[in-house]
Amino acid sequence: MSITVDEISFVAGDTLIVNGISLAVEKGKVLGLLGPNGSGKSSLLRLICRLRKARSGVIRLGEDDISAISRAELARRVAFVEQQSTTETQLTVRDVVRLGRTPHRGLLNSWAADDDLRVDEALSRVDMRDRAMQLWQTLSGGERQRVHIARALAQSPSELLLDEPTNHLDIQHQLDILSLVSKLGITCIIALHDLNLAAMFCDSLAVLDKGKLVAAGAADTVLTEGLIGRVFGVRAHVERSSIHGRVHIQYRMS
Template sequence: MSISIDKVTYAAGSTLIVNGVTITVETGKVLGLLGPNGSGKSSLLRLICRLRRVRSGVIRVDEDDISELSRASLAQRVALVEQQSSTDTQLTVRDVVQLGRTPHRGRLFSWAAEDDAAVNDALERVDMQGRENQLWQTLSGGERQRVHIARALAQRPSELLLDEPTNHLDIQHQLEILSLVSKLGMTCIIAMHDLNLAAMFCDSLAVLQKGEVVAGGTTEEVLTKELIGRVFGVRAHIERSSVHGRYSIQYAMG
C-alpha cells in the first residue's frame, strides 16, 4: 500500500478530532475522503503531512513510518494542496510553482537545472506553461488551483493530498480540476463534499463521521441511500447509468 493509516487518533486539547481511523490507499489510486463539516477530513490530511501530531496509531508511506522521517524527506514524498491560499506579494505563476522545490533545497544549495526541469514539468502537466509570467492576482479561481497543484507537483511527490480542491469553483472548473488530478497517475487522497464528483473521479471512498470511519470501499459499496441518510441527514435517490456506469445522486431534505 502507498499510504497506510492504522488506528490513528488525534485530539485538539480535550476534543477528539480523529478517532481510531484505519485507511489504506493503493499505489496510483485516488481515494475520496467524504464526510460532513467537522468530521475530521482536513485534520487527517494534516496528520499524514505531519502538520499535526498523532496521539496514537501509525501512518506509513509505503513501508516507512512517517514519524521516523525527517520533515524534508516527508515533504519530498507527500504534497498537500490546501483549500485556499492568497498573497498580496507580486508573485508570478512561476514564482509560486518554484516554492514546491523548497524541500529539495538546503540553505547552501543554489537553484539547479533539476529545479527548472521540475517546475517546467509541473507547469506543463497542469497546462499552465504559457502563463508562467502572469501575476498570481490576475488568475481566476480555477487557474489558481491549477497553479497550486503545479506547486505540489514540483515537489516531485509520490503521494498527493488535496483538501477541498474544488471549493468555491464553478462546475466547469470543478470538473477540470478533478479530471486533471485523476489523470496524474499518482496516489491521491481528496477530501471533498460533493458525492457525485467523488463517484465520478475516485477509485475508492472513505466516509468519516465525528472522526471515525463509518464506511469504506467502492462507490457502489459506500454510497447507499442508508448511509447518505445516516451521515449527511438527507434522503437520496441514486441512479446508475447503464451506458457508462456512473452514479447520479439527487437529494431531498429528510
C-alpha cells in the same frame, strides 16, 4: 500499501477530532475522503503529512512510520494542497510553482534545467502556462487553486493530499483537475464534498462522521441511500450512470 493509517486519533483542546481511524491506500490509487463539515477530513490529511501530532496510532508511508521520516524526506515525498493559501508577497504564478522544487534543492544547489522542466510541465497540466508571468494576487480564486495544484505537481511527489481542491473552481475545471489527478499514477487522497465527483474519479472512498470512519470501499458499496441519509442528512436516489458507468446520486426534495 502506499499510505496506511492505523487507529489514529487526534485531540484539539478537549475535543476528540479524529477518533481511532484506520484506512489504507494502495500505491498509485486515488482515495476520496468524504464527510460533512467537522467530520475530521482536514485534520486527517494534516496528520498524514505531519502538520498535526496524533494522540495515538501510527501512520505509515510504505513501510516507514512517518514519525521516523525526516522533515526533508517527508517534504520531498508528500505534497499537500490546502483549501486556502494566501500571501502578501508580490509573486508571479511561476514563482509560486517554483516553490514546489524547494524540497529537492539543497542550500548550495543552483537552479537546474530539470527544475524548469518540472515547473513548465506542472503549469501546462493545470492550463496556466500562459499565465506564468502574471501576479498571483491578480488571479481569481479558482485560478489560484490551480496554481497551488501546479506547485504540488512540481514537487514530483509520490503521495499527494488535496483538501477540497475543487471548492473554488467552475464545473469545467472541477472535471479537468479531478481527471488530471486520477491519471497521475501517484497515490492520492482527496477530501471532497461532491459525492458524484468522488464516485466518478476516485478508485475507493472513505466516509467520516464525527471523527470516525463509518464506511470504506468502492463507491457502489459505500454510497448507499441509507448512508447518505444517516451521514449527510439528505434523501437520495442512487443509480448507475448510463454516461460514465459510475454511481450517480440524485437528491430528493424534502
